[in-house]
Amino acid sequence: MDTIRIIPSILRGIVNIPPSKSISHRAIICGALSSDITKIENIYFSEDIDATLNGVISLGAKLIYKEKNKYGSYNIAIKGTDGQIAPINNVINCNESGSTLRFLIPFAGLSNTKMVFNGKGNLIKRPLDTYYKIFQHQNIKYYNNRGLLPLTIDGMLKPDIFKVKGDISSQFITGLLFSLPLLNGDSKIIMTTELESKAYVALTLELLKIFSIDIKNIEYKEFHIKGNQAYKSTDYKVEGDFSQAAFWLSAGLISDKIQCTDLNKDSIQGDKSIVHTLKHMGGIISDNYIAEPSNLTGIEFDGSQHPDLVPIIATIASVSQGTTIIKKASRLRIKESDRLKAISTELNNLGANIKELDDGLIIMGKKYLNGGLVHSWNDHRIAMSLAIAAIKCKNPVFIKGASAVKKSYPNFWDDYKMLGGNINEWN
Known part of the structure; x- marks a missing residue:
């Protein structure tokens, strides 16, 4: 049509x-990083959510079941990776989902595998400079097509103090908050400008807390992240x-x-x-x-x-x-x-x-x-x-x-x- x-x-x-698309992205990623099986009720398989689910499967998570419920949405179960990123496919197609792209890019730095991120439409030219500056600072190799996707990442993310602008996109902050607790040392995210879209970061922090990840939030100006944390599986319903x-x-x-x-x-x-x-x-x-x-x-x-x-x-x-x-x-x-x-x-x-x-x-x-x-x-x-x-x-x-x-x-x-x-x- x-x-x-x-x-x-x-x-x-x-x-x-x-169901909330923003929450669905986050619940799927938290489930994929957890130690056991996470059951998520009320998932709506739009193109964006499909992209995130396929992305975490590429990173090693497993979809145990996907069942339609009486409301027309789906209930799913994901077997998590226990935070051990071992990609079964080194190419992640993000379709047109900015959330999928920016949330999952930091996970490429949790494995020794060269990862490629691709997409289509306007996503190909969505800015990723925030991550590029981090890669340059940490000597992580990356390649793109004259600033456009596909993006290839080859290198390990390290604990650090990450200085990030808050007026570009909160998705970068969320991506780092997902991955930094899995590193073998403590990290900080320091905002160099006022953080816009605070509510999306609040949503991320809420989901992380539900999955047993502890982040210290200092007035959305700094985030202190202990390393060596573990995501714990839980059952969750998306509102x-x-x-x-x-x-x-x-x-x-x-x-x-x-x-x-x-x-x-x-x-x-x-x-x-x-x-x-x-x-x-x-x-x-x-x-x-x-x-x-x-x-x-x-x-x-x-x-x-x-x-x-x-x-x-x-x-x-x-x-x-x-x-x-x-x-x-x-x-x-x-x-x-x-x-x-x-x-x-x-x-x-x-x-x-x-x-x-x-x-x-x-x-x-x-x-x-x-x-x-x-x-x-x-x-x-x-x-x-x-x-x-x-x-x-x-x-x-x-x-x-x-x-x-x-x-x-x-x-x-x-x-x-x-x-x-x-x-x-x-x-």
Whole structure:
């Protein structure tokens, strides 16, 4: 389903939110490093999660079973490596998953095997300079294709003091936090700039704690990591994903009542902030995550801590009263697409009034958009945001590259139809 036509219609009903992609990546990696068998409930096999599971299998973990449950997701069991990285395949294909790439690269330095990391799409050119500086400092050999993937790594990672910028991507910090406890000496990570996306690092620390890894966090400015630690197997259930719920909560505010189920009220997911943000705009959302039609107004939004929410916030702002300013969001230019350019270009193609800035957007809200032909830029969050925008369009919306949702939410279009959306393939 590469090009679809959406005829604007009212969405309403109850939608079960897929499991958190961020937590799933982390749980799979922790299980793969553990001493025995880890059972993980509620895994949703998007392309990104497939990439991480295949990656840890390449590093020596074993998938014991994969069973579909009554909710449509999967329960799996992983036999861990006990922290002994012994690759059975020295090429890891990360597909288009930045998390897979940046989380697993440090594990190449835990074995004596030359490892190759490959990918496709925009991932090929996603920056890895943070790791390159570490490799240079520790005399680890690496080769790339003029700064692009594939990346070959040949050398052992050593305990050290790692000085890392915090305003590039928290994924580098997570990658180091996974691997450094397995080294034979103590290490420190020192932030040289303020850490953005702290919530993602908090999520990593929470999973590490569950799997018996101890990290001392000093106000997200330093991380002290004891060496010679061991991951201990545990059973774990992945909770629903607030970054995916963001689309349906937003839809409920501009359409009809939509309830999102399988969300954890006590979650530490950073993207849980979408609830606060939508309420700040005037959205009516109950404690059990029922969103209902609301009079929305523009706000000022800092995109540095929750970058994945920017496309849907821009979308909802484009059909709200007043002006919304999104700032500190320059990192969105190096995601699956240049998301600032992608979302502003395509919403403007639908009739929105958005001005693109170097590090953000200025959005002048309208009551309705026009509709028309738009492109996903092969970016799942752009495709899903445009689908929500279609609710407030006067004419049909045609989305090219609609299959991009497979990256994180393969059943998105099925859920859209289930809620009353009128979608068909278009040639």
